[in-house]
Amino acid sequence: MQSPIEIAGVRIKPGTRQSIDIPLPSFYTHSSVNMPVHVVHGRKPGPVLLVCATIHGDEINGVEIIRRLLSHKIIDRCRGTLITIPVINVYGFVSKSRYLPDRRDLNRSFPGSETGSMASRLANVVMTEILPHCTHIVDLHSGAHNRTNLPQIRAKLSDEPEIETLARAFGVPVILDSSLLEGSFRAAAHDLGIPVLLYEAGEALRFDEVAIRAGVRGVLNVMTTLGMRAKPKKHRVPETMIANTSQWVRAPQSGILRAVIATGAKVEIGDTLAYINDPLGENSNEVLSPVNGIVIGKTNLPLVFAGEAVFNIAAYEEADQVSDHIEAYHEELSPNGSIPEDEEPPLY
Numbered sequence: 001m002q003s004p005i006e007i008a009g010v011r012i013k014p015g016t017r018q019s020i021d022i023p024l025p026s027f028y029t030h031s032s033v034n035m036p037v038h039v040v041h042g043r044k045p046g047p048v049l050l051v052c053a054t055i056h057g058d059e060i061n062g063v064e065i066i067r068r069l070l071s072h073k074i075i076d077r078c079r080g081t082l083i084t085i086p087v088i089n090v091y092g093f094v095s096k097s098r099y100l101p102d103r104r105d106l107n108r109s110f111p112g113s114e115t116g117s118m119a120s121r122l123a124n125v126v127m128t129e130i131l132p133h134c135t136h137i138v139d140l141h142s143g144a145h146n147r148t149n150l151p152q153i154r155a156k157l158s159d160e161p162e163i164e165t166l167a168r169a170f171g172v173p174v175i176l177d178s179s180l181l182e183g184s185f186r187a188a189a190h191d192l193g194i195p196v197l198l199y200e201a202g203e204a205l206r207f208d209e210v211a212i213r214a215g216v217r218g219v220l221n222v223m224t225t226l227g228m229r230a231k232p233k234k235h236r237v238p239e240t241m242i243a244n245t246s247q248w249v250r251a252p253q254s255g256i257l258r259a260v261i262a263t264g265a266k267v268e269i270g271d272t273l274a275y276i277n278d279p280l281g282e283n284s285n286e287v288l289s290p291v292n293g294i295v296i297g298k299t300n301l302p303l304v305f306a307g308e309a310v311f312n313i314a315a316y317e318e319a320d321q322v323s324d325h326i327e328a329y330h331e332e333l334s335p336n337g338s339i340p341e342d343e344e345p346p347l348y
Helices: 061-070 090-094 118-133 161-170 185-191 209-225 319-333
Strands: 005-007 010-012 016-024 033-041 048-053 081-085 136-141 147-155 174-177 196-202 241-243 246-250 255-259 272-277 285-288 293-299 309-315
Touching: 005 033, 005 118, 010 016, 016 118, 033 061, 033 090, 033 118, 048 061, 048 118, 048 209, 061 081, 061 136, 061 196, 061 209, 081 118, 118 185, 136 185, 136 209, 147 161, 147 209, 161 196, 161 209, 174 293, 185 196, 196 209, 209 319, 241 319, 255 293, 255 309, 272 309, 293 319
Parallel strands: 048 081, 048 136, 136 196, 147 174, 174 241
Antiparallel strands: 005 010, 016 033, 033 081, 147 196, 147 293, 246 309, 255 272, 272 285, 293 309
């Protein structure tokens, strides 16, 4: 049996689970603020996996992913420890905003400090209270406001031997070999030697059933690979392919965008992605693909300015094969299909 674990002064015994409220700086109304944490501390030793969401306060798919994960029938029997934080950026979550009240991006504020800005102080709480316990992290994100992302994993694969194995195990068809950005949660964890998978899927302030199902399944797959749960009888290694680069395509002019390509679609150099025209239908201009690849993100807002990012394309030479994997994956996770016994009714 493993030893108890202590987080924010709360001691959790092996074989138990505990909810913890970690105090944060209060609102200016003097109302208290707490970051909710739930810990499942298994009886047997093993990895300590952190699954967290809403570093950007409006990216809410991760909240539902964590809720479903914690209600899964295998969680109480897990080996090691599962730490979940459904709402890290409590301030942004309450105001339905990506940012904190001081307009800072929490994901550019790590590792933070005790005496810095609000974002810096919040980052410091995560770094001091949570990360010292962790061996692995899955960080859940969604697309920005009015932008949809295809389910994808982003990770720095080059100098972390274990991370590619975990990225492939997660099971989404698209993996991006993504560099670390200064001030990001991923970079701060990397400096501590903790491998991080960043899961991107769906749109801000919206529940996306495929994105949620893919996220729950992906975290469970990672737990299987880490030895935190027994391998399911029907477990299979999904088809995934790595893209080394992705590129945003920008609007050549301001106007009304009419997209003719969906996320997940295969495109080739010169393919038409959309048309942009003025409100009278005049001054039309095509938006063309500059690369061969897969559309992994796009704007949902038809009103664009010149230079605005409208499509994100992952560069793949074998785009046909990736497209087939994506189509099969979406069909399998579609809420219109049958509901497995261990899954909840879909959200619409």
